[in-house]
Amino acid sequence: xxxxxxxxxxxxxxxxxxxxxxxxxxxxxxxxxxxxxxxxxxxxxxxxxxxxxxxxxxxxxxxxxxxxxxxxxxxxxxxxxxxxxxxxxxxxxxxxxxxxxxxxxxxxxxxxxxxxxxxxxxxxxxxxxxxxxxxxxxxxxxxxxxxxxxxxxxxxxxxxxxxxxxxxxxxxxxxxxxxxxxxxxxxxxxxxxxxxxxxxxxxxxxxxxxxxxxxxxxxxxxxxxxxxxxxxxxxxxxxxxxxxxxx
Ligand SMILES: O=C[C@H](O)COP(=O)(O)O
Numbered sequence: 393x394x395x396x397x398x399x400x401x402x403x404x405x406x407x408x409x410x411x412x413x414x415x416x417x418x419x420x421x422x423x424x425x426x427x428x429x430x431x432x433x434x435x436x437x438x439x440x441x442x443x444x445x446x447x448x449x450x451x452x453x454x455x456x457x458x459x460x461x462x463x464x465x466x467x468x469x470x471x472x473x474x475x476x477x478x479x480x481x482x483x484x485x486x487x488x489x490x491x492x493x494x495x496x497x498x499x500x501x502x503x504x505x506x507x508x509x510x511x512x513x514x515x516x517x518x519x520x521x522x523x524x525x526x527x528x529x530x531x532x533x534x535x536x537x538x539x540x541x542x543x544x545x546x547x548x549x550x551x552x553x554x555x556x557x558x559x560x561x562x563x564x565x566x567x568x569x570x571x572x573x574x575x576x577x578x579x580x581x582x583x584x585x586x587x588x589x590x591x592x593x594x595x596x597x598x599x600x601x602x603x604x605x606x607x608x609x610x611x612x613x614x615x616x617x618x619x620x621x622x623x624x625x626x627x628x629x630x631x632x633x634x635x636x637x638x639x
Pocket of ligand 1: 625
């Protein structure tokens with residue numbers, strides 16, 4: 393199976409998190425973009441600060457590699473206005489796809505109206521600019537019942553507010569890859585979590601992200617019905633190599 397066209401090749405560590413400078417991070421993002429161009433990988437997924445430079449880098453090489461970025465990363469607790477502002481800037485800078493972290497803390501506290509409002513407003517902004525919106529629900533923070541419920545709610549809100557044609561541009565995504573779990577527990581996409589998402593996403597496509605490290609797991613998820621995979625091990629996956637660590 394050619395998995396390259398399913399992949400969002402990801403580098404999302406801030407300079408502080410990786411202990412390198414802004415310039416070195418930009419250099420890493422450029423290497424990621426070049427790898428994507430050379431290997432026909434669908435997209436690169438990078439921090440908002442680097443979108444304009446990486447978009448330019450890709451355009452200068454006449455490539456169709458898509459530029460994705462993250463909004464409200466990684467805890468999702470930004471206010472709706474903050475998410476709108478960050479997304480607007482990313483759109484202005486040339487991002488093609490926006491991966492929003494949903495306010496799963498508000499969801500867990502029962503503030504469903506806030507979550508619905510941010511979903512509708514931010515998705516509307518994305519679609520008005522012909523951008524893809526993906527909603528990270530952070531499955532490691534949720535019980536199986538909550539994964540099912542939140543996925544179903546997102547699917548229902550999408551159907552209530554957007555046209556049939558727009559639904560394929562609204563993804564439900566599993567994980568940031570940055571959530572802190574107890575030692576040894578997976579913090580990203582699990583087969584169980586993805587199965588629950590797929591059963592409840594209705595017409596929305598599902599993106600698996602976080603901890604996808606082997607080509608076998610990626611292929612299995614694609615066969616299950618996942619439409620996109622976010623991974624910081626993209627090159628290894630398409631070269632048919634497994635890795636225990638991303639980045
Ligand atoms: O959104 C994508 C994730 O950050 C990728 O997670 P990963 O580094 O575990 O592959």
